Amino acid sequence: MAEILQNRHASGEGPRDRVRYVLETWSWSAAGWISGFLGAFVIALFFFVIDLAAGRPLWTPGALGSALFLGKRLAPDAQPELAVVAGYTGIHLLVFAGVGLIIATALSVRPHKQSLAELLVIFVVLFAGCQLSFVAFASVFSPTLFSELGVWSITAANALAAAAMTVFLGRMTRLRVPMDRDG
Numbered sequence: 520m521a522e523i524l525q526n527r528h529a530s531g532e533g534p535r536d537r538v539r540y541v542l543e544t545w546s547w548s549a550a551g552w553i554s555g556f557l558g559a560f561v562i563a564l565f566f567f568v569i570d571l572a573a574g575r576p577l578w579t580p581g582a583l584g585s586a587l588f589l590g591k592r593l594a595p596d597a598q599p600e601l602a603v604v605a606g607y608t609g610i611h612l613l614v615f616a617g618v619g620l621i622i623a624t625a626l627s628v629r630p631h632k633q634s635l636a637e638l639l640v641i642f643v644v645l646f647a648g649c650q651l652s653f654v655a656f657a658s659v660f661s662p663t664l665f666s667e668l669g670v671w672s673i674t675a676a677n678a679l680a681a682a683a684m685t686v687f688l689g690r691m692t693r694l695r696v697p698m699d700r701d702g
Contacts (some may be wrong), residue, residue, distance in 0.1 A: 584600075592661055650673075
């Protein structure tokens with residue numbers, strides 16, 4: 520692949536053409552992984568900024584990890600354990616990667632350019648899935664998470680993640696018509 524990119528570079532094509540070539544050659548599974556990681560990153564960045572502004576960096580993944588792994592609530596003024604933060608972050612990435620793979624697989628069944636209405640459906644499904652997943656998580660592990668994190672913060676983070684994943688997968692479908700079905 521490096522040789523192909525060098526040949527394209529020698530022919531006068533710029534960096535945007537090289538990026539487009541790489542994206543066009545990705546499999547659906549790669550697109551799923553990347554979209555999932557993108558969604559997880561958007562949420563992590565959103566809450567990192569909120570936690571930083573509140574003077575308690577990494578508190579949100581610490582609180583979620585404490586609920587998941589330790590079965591206890593992390594006090595608002597407590598310092599999160601890095602092992603718990605890292606463990607929760609890993610689970611968060613894998614869950615979003617799984618969601619990205621599911622959506623990408625669904626898109627690969629009927630490879631075509633997505634209309635605006637279809638992209639809106641993808642967004643709504645992703646957003647609703649994120650919201651329902653958090654409700655289920657909080658209900659099972661720590662009902663106080665809603666008040667501690669704020670319903671609006673959770674909703675905004677999930678909407679941003681769903682939008683980022685939808686835009687990425689929509690862009691992939693535009694670049695990949697017709698698309699392969701293997702991955």
